[in-house]
Amino acid sequence: VNEPSAPREASATGIYVYGVVGPDTTPTLFADARGVDAAQPVVLVAGDGIVAVTSSVPFPEFGQHALEANLQDPLWLEEKIRAHDGVLAAAIGRTTIVPFRFGAIYESDDHVREMLAERRDLVDALTRLAGKVELGVNGYFDRNRLRERVAAERAPADGEESSGRAYMQRRQLERELDTAVGELAAECSDAVHERLAAAADDARVNPLRPSSGDATREMLLNGAYLVAAGAEDPFRAALDELRARYAGDEVVLEVTGPWPPYNFAEATES
Amino acid sequence: MGTPARRVGDLYRQPDRGGPAQLADVLERVLDKGIVIAGDIQINVLDIELLTIRLRLLVASADKAREMGINWWEGDPFLRKGNQRGLEDRLKRLERSAGIDEADEQEE
Numbered sequence: 502v503n504e505p506s507a508p509r510e511a512s513a514t515g516i517y518v519y520g521v522v523g524p525d526t527t528p529t530l531f532a533d534a535r536g537v538d539a540a541q542p543v544v545l546v547a548g549d550g551i552v553a554v555t556s557s558v559p560f561p562e563f564g565q566h567a568l569e570a571n572l573q574d575p576l577w578l579e580e581k582i583r584a585h586d587g588v589l590a591a592a593i594g595r596t597t598i599v600p601f602r603f604g605a606i607y608e609s610d611d612h613v614r615e616m617l618a619e620r621r622d623l624v625d626a627l628t629r630l631a632g633k634v635e636l637g638v639n640g641y642f643d644r645n646r647l648r649e650r651v652a653a654e655r656a657p658a659d660g661e662e663s664s665g666r667a668y669m670q671r672r673q674l675e676r677e678l679d680t681a682v683g684e685l686a687a688e689c690s691d692a693v694h695e696r697l698a699a700a701a702d703d704a705r706v707n708p709l710r711p712s713s714g715d716a717t718r719e720m721l722l723n724g725a726y727l728v729a730a731g732a733e734d735p736f737r738a739a740l741d742e743l744r745a746r747y748a749g750d751e752v753v754l755e756v757t758g759p760w761p762p763y764n765f766a767e768a769t770e771s
Numbered sequence: 772m773g774t775p776a777r778r779v780g781d782l783y784r785q786p787d788r789g790g791p792a793q794l795a796d797v798l799e800r801v802l803d804k805g806i807v808i809a810g811d812i813q814i815n816v817l818d819i820e821l822l823t824i825r826l827r828l829l830v831a832s833a834d835k836a837r838e839m840g841i842n843w844w845e846g847d848p849f850l851r852k853g854n855q856r857g858l859e860d861r862l863k864r865l866e867r868s869a870g871i872d873e874a875d876e877q878e879e
Binding site (some may be wrong): 515518520563564565568569572579582583585586599600601602603604605606607608612616620623626637639707710723757760761763764766767 | 793796799810
């Protein structure tokens, strides 16, 4: 990497850091990757035992004020976020990745090296995540159909009642149905997560994403699972087993990834 | 691991339904997960948190919206609409970069 001779503060470019990888990583892994500035190649900046995955970014686009403004631009944001993930994804299954959150930007390679020297927890993270990838599982269910099934299973008890009374009973029944459906969905979510977690090295449950108003596709599980790259069969077998088990319950389990282990990058006490 | 031509990532990159990773899955991970590093350029963490919350709400319907030809951020007054000028170009670039794990990367 040839450093520009101009003083760093006056530099028009910053260094965007995607994450760190193991010291054995070859730069060719990222030869095809397109960075957050698509014109710039991905460059590895080596520290002691860890290597930062970086690319140059123009300050007119990624400087303090520009960045704040650009964050409000959804098209810009989507493009950059997909690029951030795309760069790290190039190394999936090839080397250990500790992904950074979007927006770690430095003024120079030297500043990146200083960060690498200070953040020795990154070395621990590399060890912890060695050879691991993240799989996402998004579970959805069809609330209406589940509700219909639960309703059908419950004996339609009422005979001839006065209309006022029948109305009240119907209201009561509706409430009970809603509760039952909610409980069923929560039970299913817990059971699925528990089974998948047992087939993974680590697991996280994230908040459910709000429904898009489509009752046939309401989220039931937003899970992330850490598995060894290339050894995903037990996890996928567990998933198939669960799909078969809940096939009649209008539950859909979609797997995403493998991802860099975003959900497991930060160490937790648990 | 150590497989030929295609990368491990290529095999699963798409969710079950095909196509590039859904926006919600990528946004949640890249904006809200990963190690937090204080770079020289400081992004206000609170801003990011608010942004993430807003995006999470919006993105729930994003991919559906896109299928219907609606922009995913419409409905949030805070998020400014992308430039109408050059929108086409940006979308094309976006699609290319979203498809980065697929066929076209061989050419680079």
